Amino acid sequence: xxxxxxxxxxxxxxxxxxxxxxxxxxxxxxxxxxxxxxxxxxxxxxxxxxxxxxxxxxxxxxxxxxxxxxxxxxxxxxxxxxxxxxxxxxxxxxxxxxxxxxxxxxxxxxxxxxxxxxxxxxxxxxxxxxxxxxxxxxxxxxxxxxxxxxxxxxxxxxxxxxxxxxxxxxxxxxxxxxx
Numbered sequence: 001x002x003x004x005x006x007x008x009x010x011x012x013x014x015x016x017x018x019x020x021x022x023x024x025x026x027x028x029x030x031x032x033x034x035x036x037x038x039x040x041x042x043x044x045x046x047x048x049x050x051x052x053x054x055x056x057x058x059x060x061x062x063x064x065x066x067x068x069x070x071x072x073x074x075x076x077x078x079x080x081x082x083x084x085x086x087x088x089x090x091x092x093x094x095x096x097x098x099x100x101x102x103x104x105x106x107x108x109x110x111x112x113x114x115x116x117x118x119x120x121x122x123x124x125x126x127x128x129x130x131x132x133x134x135x136x137x138x139x140x141x142x143x144x145x146x147x148x149x150x151x152x153x154x155x156x157x158x159x160x161x162x163x164x165x166x167x168x169x170x171x172x173x174x175x176x177x178x179x
Contacts, residue, residue, distance in 0.1 A: 004029065006123045007045055013119055013155045014053035021045075043075045046116050060113040070110045074117035078124040086128040096128070096140050103142035107149075114150070122150050130163055137165060 011018035050058040085091035
């Protein structure tokens with residue numbers, strides 16, 4: 001999760017120059033800004049990017065101290081649980097089920113608008129969602145709705161091919177006869 005490309009993508013979403021982003025000798029992601037300020041650690045880097053950004057997402061992420069704390073917790077959760085968990089089949093299945101349950105009553109992870117928490121989780125599960133079959137996507141409809149909503153933002157998908165979530169496609173894939 002804490003790779004250079006994800007930091008650069010999130011910086012782009014926030015409309016901020018990523019600066020020099022690399023892994024240090026301990027394999028911790030680090031960022032050196034244009035002002036030559038160095039920060040290390042995924043959550044710390046995202047916080048510094050948000051502080052430099054004037055974007056809606058950055059402002060939503062800092063709306064109140066409570067929102068800021070929740071966003072930070074979700075970023076840490078995405079680093080410590082989501083990214084590694086999406087590589088283990090059983091953990092990934094539980095993770096998807098938990099996120100699907102969360103999105104049964106919410107449109108975004110924190111509050112009523114997109115925040116850094118959404119971006120961190122989106123990029124953490126991107127490869128996992130990409131690998132899902134249409135039947136799996138149908139099983140996680142709430143998560144699929146959230147994911148599809150985010151991927152349709154130009155600042156989020158950044159030219160990557162859009163994953164297919166249309167119901168017609170999902171039904172066409174399962175060619176069996178239903179009675």
